[in-house]
Amino acid sequence: MEKQTSPYRWGMVVDLDRCSGCGACVVACQAENNVAICGKKEIAEGRNMHWLRIERFWVGEYPNVRARFLPVLCQHCRDAPCEPVCPVYASYHNPDGLNGQVYNRCVGTRYCGNNCPYAVRVFNFYSHQWPKPLENQLSPDITVRTRGVMEKCTFCIQRIRRAKEDAGGEGRLIRDGEVQPACAQTCPTEALVFGNLADPRSRVARLVRSPRRFRLLEHLGTHPSVYYLKGGGREHV
Amino acid sequence: MKRRTFLQLGGMTAAGAWLSGCRSANEKLIPYLVPPDEGVTPGRAEYFASACRFCPAGCGILVRVSEGRAKKIEGNPDHPVNRGKLCARGQAILQEVYHPDRVPQPLRRSGPRGSGKFTPISWGEGLSLLTGQLRTLQRERTTERLALMTPQLQGTLADLAARFMATFGSPHHIRFDLLAPDWLRAANRRSFGQASLPWYDIAGTRYLLSFGADFLEYHLSPVHYGFAFGRMRQGRDTVRGHFTYVGGRMSLTAASADRWMPARPGSEGALALGMARLILSESLYDAASLAANGLRPDRLSAGLEGYDLPRVAQLTGLSQQVIAEVAREFATTPPSLAMAGEMVAFQENGAEAVRAVQLLNVLVGNLNRPGGVYPGGGPVAGPENSFADLLALVEKMRGDRMGVALIHGDPLHAIPQTTGFPEALGRVPFIVSFSPLLDDTALQADLVLPDHAALESWGDVIPLAAPRGTVIGLMQPVVTPLHDTRQFPEVLMTTARELGGGMAAAFPYQSYQEMLKETMKRELHPAGGIDLETVWVDLLRQGGLFKTEGKRGKGYRWRAEAPIPLPAEPRFAGDERRFPLHLQVYPSTAFYDGRGAPLPWLQQLPDPMTTVVWDSWVEINPGTAAGLGIGFGDLVEVTSPRGSLRLPAVIYPGIRPDLVAIPMGQGHRGMGRYAAGRGANPLVLLALPPSETGPLPAWNATRVRVARISKEGGLVTAGNPEGSYRGELIEI
Ligand code: SF4
Ligand code: SF4
Numbered sequence: 031m032e033k034q035t036s037p038y039r040w041g042m043v044v045d046l047d048r049c050s051g052c053g054a055c056v057v058a059c060q061a062e063n064n065v066a067i068c069g070k071k072e073i074a075e076g077r078n079m080h081w082l083r084i085e086r087f088w089v090g091e092y093p094n095v096r097a098r099f100l101p102v103l104c105q106h107c108r109d110a111p112c113e114p115v116c117p118v119y120a121s122y123h124n125p126d127g128l129n130g131q132v133y134n135r136c137v138g139t140r141y142c143g144n145n146c147p148y149a150v151r152v153f154n155f156y157s158h159q160w161p162k163p164l165e166n167q168l169s170p171d172i173t174v175r176t177r178g179v180m181e182k183c184t185f186c187i188q189r190i191r192r193a194k195e196d197a198g199g200e201g202r203l204i205r206d207g208e209v210q211p212a213c214a215q216t217c218p219t220e221a222l223v224f225g226n227l228a229d230p231r232s233r234v235a236r237l238v239r240s241p242r243r244f245r246l247l248e249h250l251g252t253h254p255s256v257y258y259l260k261g262g263g264r265e266h267v
Numbered sequence: 268m269k270r271r272t273f274l275q276l277g278g279m280t281a282a283g284a285w286l287s288g289c290r291s292a293n294e295k296l297i298p299y300l301v302p303p304d305e306g307v308t309p310g311r312a313e314y315f316a317s318a319c320r321f322c323p324a325g326c327g328i329l330v331r332v333s334e335g336r337a338k339k340i341e342g343n344p345d346h347p348v349n350r351g352k353l354c355a356r357g358q359a360i361l362q363e364v365y366h367p368d369r370v371p372q373p374l375r376r377s378g379p380r381g382s383g384k385f386t387p388i389s390w391g392e393g394l395s396l397l398t399g400q401l402r403t404l405q406r407e408r409t410t411e412r413l414a415l416m417t418p419q420l421q422g423t424l425a426d427l428a429a430r431f432m433a434t435f436g437s438p439h440h441i442r443f444d445l446l447a448p449d450w451l452r453a454a455n456r457r458s459f460g461q462a463s464l465p466w467y468d469i470a471g472t473r474y475l476l477s478f479g480a481d482f483l484e485y486h487l488s489p490v491h492y493g494f495a496f497g498r499m500r501q502g503r504d505t506v507r508g509h510f511t512y513v514g515g516r517m518s519l520t521a522a523s524a525d526r527w528m529p530a531r532p533g534s535e536g537a538l539a540l541g542m543a544r545l546i547l548s549e550s551l552y553d554a555a556s557l558a559a560n561g562l563r564p565d566r567l568s569a570g571l572e573g574y575d576l577p578r579v580a581q582l583t584g585l586s587q588q589v590i591a592e593v594a595r596e597f598a599t600t601p602p603s604l605a606m607a608g609e610m611v612a613f614q615e616n617g618a619e620a621v622r623a624v625q626l627l628n629v630l631v632g633n634l635n636r637p638g639g640v641y642p643g644g645g646p647v648a649g650p651e652n653s654f655a656d657l658l659a660l661v662e663k664m665r666g667d668r669m670g671v672a673l674i675h676g677d678p679l680h681a682i683p684q685t686t687g688f689p690e691a692l693g694r695v696p697f698i699v700s701f702s703p704l705l706d707d708t709a710l711q712a713d714l715v716l717p718d719h720a721a722l723e724s725w726g727d728v729i730p731l732a733a734p735r736g737t738v739i740g741l742m743q744p745v746v747t748p749l750h751d752t753r754q755f756p757e758v759l760m761t762t763a764r765e766l767g768g769g770m771a772a773a774f775p776y777q778s779y780q781e782m783l784k785e786t787m788k789r790e791l792h793p794a795g796g797i798d799l800e801t802v803w804v805d806l807l808r809q810g811g812l813f814k815t816e817g818k819r820g821k822g823y824r825w826r827a828e829a830p831i832p833l834p835a836e837p838r839f840a841g842d843e844r845r846f847p848l849h850l851q852v853y854p855s856t857a858f859y860d861g862r863g864a865p866l867p868w869l870q871q872l873p874d875p876m877t878t879v880v881w882d883s884w885v886e887i888n889p890g891t892a893a894g895l896g897i898g899f900g901d902l903v904e905v906t907s908p909r910g911s912l913r914l915p916a917v918i919y920p921g922i923r924p925d926l927v928a929i930p931m932g933q934g935h936r937g938m939g940r941y942a943a944g945r946g947a948n949p950l951v952l953l954a955l956p957p958s959e960t961g962p963l964p965a966w967n968a969t970r971v972r973v974a975r976i977s978k979e980g981g982l983v984t985a986g987n988p989e990g991s992y993r994g995e996l997i998e999i
Contacts, residue, residue, distance in 0.1 A: 047507075048497040050483045050523050051875040053856065057355040057868050061339050067867045070881040074983040078871075078880075086878055086986060088920045092888060093529055095920045097522040097876065161367040161940075163749065164867075166336045171312075216342060218352040218483075218490045219497030 034228060036125035037203055040185055041227035041255040042214070043237040044101055048221035051084050051099030055213035055222060059103075062186060062212035064172045066158035079152045081183040082213055098261070101222070103213070104129060104150045104183035105246060105254030112142035112151065120180070127227070127255055128185055138178040147247050148254075151182045185224070186211035206232040227255065316343055316810030318728035318740030319357040320721055322859055323419065323447070324348065324488040325730035326357055327810045330722060330745040337361055337722050337746045342490070343810045347738055348730045349490040355857060355872055357490070362866040363720045364749060368939035369703055370717035371750035380693070381711050383937070390753065393716050398765045400671050400697050401435070405766070410436035412670035414660060414695070416678055418444045419653070421646055422727035422739065423786040427756050427779070431763060434773040439669070442650050443657040445681055445950075445966065446860055448487065448731070450612040453651040454621040459642075460826040462651055466643030466734050467606055469495035470502060473638065474600035475510045476593070478535050478624045480608025481520040485854040488732035496523070509600065511593055513538060514610050516851050516886070516928045517921025519875050528593065529923045530583040532849045532967065533837025535611045536620025539627055540832070541579030542594035544571040546630055551598035553632030560629050560825035567630075570831040584923075598631050602638025610853065613967040615838045615956045622832035635822035642820050644735040654964040657686060664691035671697045675718070675755055679707040680935055681860050683953040683966065685909055701755045704865055706938040717752040719744070724754050725780045727787070733815070737790060740811040741783075754779060787812065840954035841908045841970030848891070850907060850971045851928040852949040858932025864942035865935075873985035874930070877917045880985050883933040883946030886919035887973065888926070897975045900982040905929070907971045909954040914947045915980025916973075927973060 059065065059082045066079040085100040106129045112121045120135040121142045143151040157177040160168065168174060171188045175181050193209035206225055214222035225234035242259040312333040319326045327346025331339040340358050344351035373393030378384025404410050415432055419442045432440045452462040469475060469492055482492040499508035512524035515532050530538050546552050547568045557564055580587040597603050607624035611617055633639035663669050665687065672695045682688045692698065700712035709715050726742035756779040763770040776782045788799050790812060806812055854860055857869040870881045877884060885905055887897060897903055903916045905927065922928060933946025954969050955962045
């Protein structure tokens with residue numbers, strides 16, 4: 031395990047016992063990060079640009095059937111399979127444990143996307159439009175990605191940066207709960223909790239100690255920073 | 268002067284300048300957060316508080332504004348309804364402002380009705396056309412020939428509309444809204460003698476039993492109850508609240524349940540009574556509660572004689588063992604909570620079925636206690652049968668007794684055709700629409716006077732579900748109006764002023780904003796004598812008036828004269844042999860009743876249960892589909908006694924074999940490029956079952972048949988129909 035050089039190791043907990051699958055987080059992410067509007071054709075080609083998707087699984091058969099929801103976003107792996115394959119270092123690891131993507135370095139080989147076991151990287155196969163005056167909604171904090179560039183969830187790094195500036199100005203560290211990505215901020219059931227895993231007293235660090243904890247595709251050894259908590263009960267369905 | 272102060276002043280002047288566009292130059296925009304001390308970065312976004320009126324839940328919002336443009340909508344953490352959270356729809360209303368197909372100025376029809384041909388005109392011309400029509404009614408002393416159709420308005424706007432119509436001299440203000448909780452008010456009046464809406468303490472309950480109440484999607488206040496649901500599950504150290512859902516279709520809400528009971532459509536009330544009878548016979552009831560409600564267990568038992576377990580099992584299609592188990596769990600896990608929702612109320616016997624569910628709460632003592640149900644703090648009064656008002660209006664329109672219809676909303680899309688509304692409206696000589704987009708109703712209008720988008724408007728929003736006290740969200744124009752539009756209430760007021768006389772006298776205000784201030788003044792201090800200006804600035808900054816302390820009102824108590832609820836055998840429209848399947852229409856998670864369809868974020872949002880994007884579909888049980896030779900994505904035809912529709916099929920494991928379901932929201936003729944011509948509107952299929960007492964709003968009582976047409980359904984899903992193609996993700 032490499033040495034921790036930053037006081038932060040950002041991570042997220044997704045409590046599947048709370049998540050209702052409502053999709054509020056998906057729209058929050060799209061709004062915050064200037065994620066492109068994709069039409070039917072593009073989605074039919076499997077090229078939806080959403081950074082965060084809700085997987086829906088049917089388990090069992092009528093009448094003993096259940097539906098399960100699984101929000102999937104970039105897992106910000108500590109040993110990220112997408113990083114070493116990028117020939118131009120566009121996919122990189124930052125000291126806070128974030129898996130970053132430098133848009134203006136990306137040359138569009140899509141190796142990273144192919145190597146991601148969670149299929150959370152999305153590629154701009156098209157040049158996306160915001161018909162006038164819809165472009166007014168675009169956030170000035172985020173670059174609008176052009177055709178040929180790979181993109182993905184950043185844990186809303188612009189918010190983390192701003193929180194760091196604010197905290198730095200006051201000579202302190204970011205407080206627990208002070209910064210959250212757009213998805214966690216809006217989630218009605220508070221299924222998504224974001225915070226500093228390096229701080230054992232943070233809410234996310236406490237939740238991660240839950241016996242309900244698991245990670246996606248743990249056997250691949252990617253060491254994701256996103257932890258899931260199993261849905262409890264539901265024994266009768 | 269500190270740098271920060273300087274920049275703040277600069278910002279305020281700019282804000283003042285924007286607002287002169289909506290005739291309120293003396294107003295400054297009050298940011299929600301005072302920026303931190305080290306200064307305002309030029310270009311750094313500011314937040315302004317407002318309220319969401321997309322659905323009647325009325326959540327509080329904060330709008331991030333940068334350089335005069337709205338960038339993002341977030342929940343207002345101080346608002347007691349949504350506490351900083353928002354649903355997908357509330358966040359997407361941003362796209363209402365910047366929608367590329369907004370009506371930029373008033374339009375006059377220039378081709379035949381419905382041709383979509385309009386000529387742009389000025390507001391002066393538009394208003395004189397409207398006042399001209401109204402003057403004619405006044406001159407001919409036929410003011411009752413004016414109709415106003417709106418959704419169920421609240422607060423100042425409701426007051427304004429009522430005053431407008433009363434002063435003008437017309438009783439025809441119709442507030443019909445398919446999803447409005449009239450049915451719940453009516454049931455509460457019949458059972459408890461008060462029509463106030465309930466507030467459910469979901470966060471505090473240990474056993475939640477929902478009869479078709481989809482409180483995580485659209486029922487009353489989805490964000491409020493979604494928040495509570497998270498707490499019910501994992502917010503307490505030692506208790507995880509249990510959730511059982513009753514309903515023939517597994518809704519998004521039902522998907523979160525521990526147990527799903529797919530009762531036969533129309534049998535939900537009988538199921539509730541079967542449980543009640545079992546609770547009585549096994550003496551699991553709360554004797555104190557029955558006594559407090561003036562009910563005697565022996566009499567109740569006698570009244571519920573017919574609801575023995577074998578019969579209820581046969582009526583509902585559920586096993587006796589499961590029914591008994593749930594009844595016992597419900598009675599022995601206090602505090603428990605039973606809720607009834609639209610999917611039960613919209614059955615032909617829905618009115619009594621809802622009351623049967625209420626009886627369960629009385630029986631085990633869930634009224635007025637933590638973890639149970641209280642009379643809520645939302646709007647006290649509201650329509651209890653706006654459907655009857657609608658039918659009466661349709662009758663008058665048919666008889667050529669209406670001269671002018673002013674319409675806010677899109678009733679041509681949102682009112683089922685079986686009411687006869689579309690043809691009847693066609694007979695009204697002059698139709699005015701206030702829609703910001705050319706929706707289905709605006710396309711039929713003679714005059715379109717486009718309203719502002721929500722983020723450009725003033726208003727007050729009274730949430731449907733609030734625990735107690737007074738909660739009023741304030742809407743303020745957080746951005747300058749983009750087009751030459753005017754706010755609907757402002758237009759009514761200007762019209763009244765132009766008409767002069769009593770009409771002008773009824774509105775002694777400079778602007779709608781001033782009227783709004785008056786309302787708030789009354790709310791704050793009925794006796795008067797406060798410095799409103801200071802308080803007003805505070806209210807705008809925080810997003811409204813949130814008084815959540817104080818005593819609760821009078822609790823629920825079963826009325827002495829209230830009869831025991833006895834839902835009759837359900838009736839359906841359509842003969843069982845010709846139409847073997849039941850049809851359920853349900854509000855779409857993304858579009859609600861259809862008002863979200865023009866927003867591309869919502870079109871692109873995969874439907875949570877099916878992952879379908881940009882479309883509508885019909886859900887069919889896998890067994891039923893196999894029997895009909897229908898595969899996933901096939902184009903099928905759904906036929907009811909009233910009409911037929913073609914749309915793609917989704918094979919849906921969570922639905923009864925004798926039921927098919929179609930989401931509401933698509934199938935618009937107009938409403939801009941993202942919605943027009945997309946998908947199908949299931950309301951055209953609805954027929955109303957026969958009834959001696961006149962038609963009932965039984966929207967889930969239509970029978971249909973389904974036939975396969977071709978392979979080309981054109982359906983696109985964001986996910987694999989079976990779940991993720993990376994199946995190993997499943998470890999849950
Ligand atoms: S917003 Fe929360 S509850 Fe809704 S889908 Fe996302 S994680 Fe689940
Ligand atoms: S629940 Fe209704 S009021 Fe609240 S954010 Fe969603 S649409 Fe708006």
